Amino acid sequence: MKQKAMNLLSNLPPGTVITGKWHHKTYRIKKKLGSGAVGSVYLCDAAGQEVALKISDKSASLTVEVNVLTSLKQVQGSLGPYLLDVDDWVTRNGKVYSFYVMEYVRGIPFRTFIKQHGSSWIGVFMLQLLDDLTRLHQSGWIFGDLKLDNLIVMTNPPRLRWVDVGGTTQKGRAIKEYTEFYDRGYWQLGTRRAEESYDLFALTMVFLHLFYPNEFERREQPLQQLYRRIDQVKALAPYRKILKKAISGKYQTSTEMRRELFHIVSQNTRTSRSRRSRKKQDNLRHAPFVIETLGITIIALGYYLLSLFL
Amino acid sequence: MRKGTLRQILLITDGCSNKGEDPASVAALCYEQGITVNVIGILDDNQSEDVEGLQEVEAIARSGGGVSQIVYSKDLAQTVQMVTRQAMTQTIQGFVHRELKEILGRDQGLEDIEPEKRGEIMEVVEDLGEKSDLEVLVLVDTSASMHDKLPTVKDSLIDLSISLTSRIGDNRFSIYRFPGKRNDTEKVLDWSPDFSEIQSVFPKLTSGGITPTGPALREAMYQFSKKNLLRSFYHETESDESSF
Numbered sequence: 001m002k003q004k005a006m007n008l009l010s011n012l013p014p015g016t017v018i019t020g021k022w023h024h025k026t027y028r029i030k031k032k033l034g035s036g037a038v039g040s041v042y043l044c045d046a047a048g049q050e051v052a053l054k055i056s057d058k059s060a061s062l063t064v065e066v067n068v069l070t071s072l073k074q075v076q077g078s079l080g081p082y083l084l085d086v087d088d089w090v091t092r093n094g095k096v097y098s099f100y101v102m103e104y105v106r107g108i109p110f111r112t113f114i115k116q117h118g119s120s121w122i123g124v125f126m127l128q129l130l131d132d133l134t135r136l137h138q139s140g141w142i143f144g145d146l147k148l149d150n151l152i153v154m155t156n157p158p159r160l161r162w163v164d165v166g167g168t169t170q171k172g173r174a175i176k177e178y179t180e181f182y183d184r185g186y187w188q189l190g191t192r193r194a195e196e197s198y199d200l201f202a203l204t205m206v207f208l209h210l211f212y213p214n215e216f217e218r219r220e221q222p223l224q225q226l227y228r229r230i231d232q233v234k235a236l237a238p239y240r241k242i243l244k245k246a247i248s249g250k251y252q253t254s255t256e257m258r259r260e261l262f263h264i265v266s267q268n269t270r271t272s273r274s275r276r277s278r279k280k281q282d283n284l285r286h287a288p289f290v291i292e293t294l295g296i297t298i299i300a301l302g303y304y305l306l307s308l309f310l
Numbered sequence: 311m312r313k314g315t316l317r318q319i320l321l322i323t324d325g326c327s328n329k330g331e332d333p334a335s336v337a338a339l340c341y342e343q344g345i346t347v348n349v350i351g352i353l354d355d356n357q358s359e360d361v362e363g364l365q366e367v368e369a370i371a372r373s374g375g376g377v378s379q380i381v382y383s384k385d386l387a388q389t390v391q392m393v394t395r396q397a398m399t400q401t402i403q404g405f406v407h408r409e410l411k412e413i414l415g416r417d418q419g420l421e422d423i424e425p426e427k428r429g430e431i432m433e434v435v436e437d438l439g440e441k442s443d444l445e446v447l448v449l450v451d452t453s454a455s456m457h458d459k460l461p462t463v464k465d466s467l468i469d470l471s472i473s474l475t476s477r478i479g480d481n482r483f484s485i486y487r488f489p490g491k492r493n494d495t496e497k498v499l500d501w502s503p504d505f506s507e508i509q510s511v512f513p514k515l516t517s518g519g520i521t522p523t524g525p526a527l528r529e530a531m532y533q534f535s536k537k538n539l540l541r542s543f544y545h546e547t548e549s550d551e552s553s554f
Contacts, residue, residue, distance in 0.1 A: 022424055059421060060403060063432040070429065086425040096421050173440050174476040180388060185472040192476040 009055050009097060010040040018044070018053065018099065020087030027053050027101065037177070038062060038166060043104060050106075051084060055099035062098045064176075068141075068168045069102065075139045079132060080165040081105050105163050107152035111210055117158075119235035123265045125153075125160045126207065126239065130258040132162070133199055137171075137254050142194035144169045145177045146202035148209045169194040181205060181215050187222045189249065196253050200246040207236060207243065223248060238264055315443040316398055317345045318376070319530045320390070322463055323451035324352045326366055327523030330494070333366065336527040337374030345534055347374025347527070348397045350389060352459055353382050366523075375401070383459050387466040391473040394446065395439070402438045406431060443480040445537075446470075447530050450498070452487045457517045464512040471505035484533070485511070488526035489518040495529040501537065 012018075016029045027044040034041050039056025056062045069083040082103040089097050114121060129151075136143060145167025153160055167177035175183075175192040184190040184201040192198070208226070209215065211233045219225050230236055230243050242260050251257045319340060327333050337347040351367035364380055371378030377397045381389045407420065410431070420428060450456075450463055467485070474481045482501050485508070490496025499511050 059428075060399065060432055060435070063425070063428050064436060066425070067429045067433060086429075088421065088425070098421075098425070173478065174473060185469065185476075186387070192473050194476075 010035045050104045052104045059098040107154040110151045113153040128160045133254045144175045204243045204246045319347045321349045321449045329522040331524035333523040334369045334373045337370045340531045341375040346376040348376035349378045351380040383462045387469040390466040441479045445482045448485045452517045453521045494522040494525040
């Protein structure tokens with residue numbers, strides 16, 4: 001029976017119209033966006049506006065997600081998709097399913113973006129992600145189920161955003177939802193208590209997963225294993241030190257990690273800029289003609305200024 | 311409201327019982343006494359999901375008021391913690407549901423409340439799940455066919471303890487195996503707040519031939535009531551402890 005309901009809800013055909021029992025709003029399904037443990041998400045048309053609708057036969061779990069989205073609404077700025085409506089759908093045979101409607105975040109998968117635009121974006125996105133996490137953490141929440149699948153890049157300008165906040169947990173409680181590869185408990189490197197360091201561990205795994213699409217399993221001495229994996233990725237070289245600190249739980253807060261990353265990122269650009277200016281000087285040395293002209297100009301200018309004073 | 315204690319039996323097995331009473335009927339008895347019975351059926355890598363022997367799994371959990379799940383051994387760890395948490399939420403929800411019916415009238419349920427109010431109720435349910443004390447008695451099938459799966463079971467139980475000790479509420483675990491060396495059931499680990507001792511206890515397990523699931527469940531139920539009797543004996547003055 002339960003299986004049947006799940007099949008029905010995860011295979012709603014395009015064109016299906018879902019009308020809310022309480023608020024009487026109407027949504028027409030365009031296509032399916034995905035399915036998860038709690039329910040299925042559809043792209044819908046709501047009076048000309050594109051929205052994402054999540055529907056489930058697990059009313060209680062869905063309600064918990066709505067609670068998180070409602071709380072995130074109160075956090076400054078846009079953390080997670082904006083919640084638009086919460087309601088029930090009564091089917092033709094009288095079955096009741098809960099759903100909620102949120103803003104549709106259009107973007108491309110994180111990995112695809114990096115493939116297309118190169119790894120120079122890594123530092124930028126890491127910083128963006130830490131910015132968002134800092135704001136989330138400061139309002140008393142831990143993201144929990146942070147993973148590659150939950151991140152997309154909105155283009156123009158490129159901005160990394162998370163799309164599924166189902167695992168978001170109040171600080172100090174047990175993490176509600178997690179994915180083994182990203183979970184420090186699985187790697188035997190900490191508890192599943194909702195702490196800032198839990199998210200920072202997962203954040204590091206996001207960047208590892210980016211370069212190891214096939215994931216990998218835990219072996220003896222997991223910490224050394226993860227260190228090695230970090231060392232083997234050339235694109236992560238500038239961030240090795242902070243990623244290792246995050247993996248081993250050295251950061252108590254996301255602010256600390258953000259500060260150190262910011263230092264690295266700004267130093268990176270400074271060294272590349274100074275290298276460029278040195279190149280310019282080299283060019284000058286190879287062009288005595290330029291120096292000559294410049295010298296003459298300066299002397300002329302000097303005489304001109306002198307003549308002004310006299 | 312005083313926080314209560316949730317009591318669960320977690321049965322981990324890979325096949326059909328072949329000795330003693332019907333395990334589903336014992337599970338029903340457990341449920342009557344406020345103990346939820348959850349069942350996890352483990353599959354071999356080459357088995358399909360509707361194996362004959364594992365049909366019992368759902369029946370036991372259903373009469374035990376708990377959650378059941380059939381998994382391949384590689385997914386065991388995540389399933390064990392998920393099933394345990396789901397069952398906790400389910401129990402608390404059931405409790406809140408009954409209270410609601412008393413307040414709102416007989417035919418009113420969670421779905422008859424407008425979505426906004428529903429959120430507030432679920433917040434209470436979550437809060438109780440986080441703060442309630444939890445007692446889990448793990449019942450591990452150690453019949454011959456389970457032999458290769460025991461290391462995975464051990465890892466899963468350690469993983470479960472990581473999840474549960476991350477909660478705010480207190481936890482107590484104990485582990486029993488069936489069949490035991492001499493009896494149908496044998497104690498592996500006495501009630502303890504964490505599973506760290508399991509590392510030393512588990513490797514010693516040997517596997518036997520029969521699968522006395524029903525008698526093992528009865529023993530588990532008995533262990534719970536014995537424990538609670540002892541506790542009420544020692545703490546007669548604090549006997550106002552509520553349970554769901």
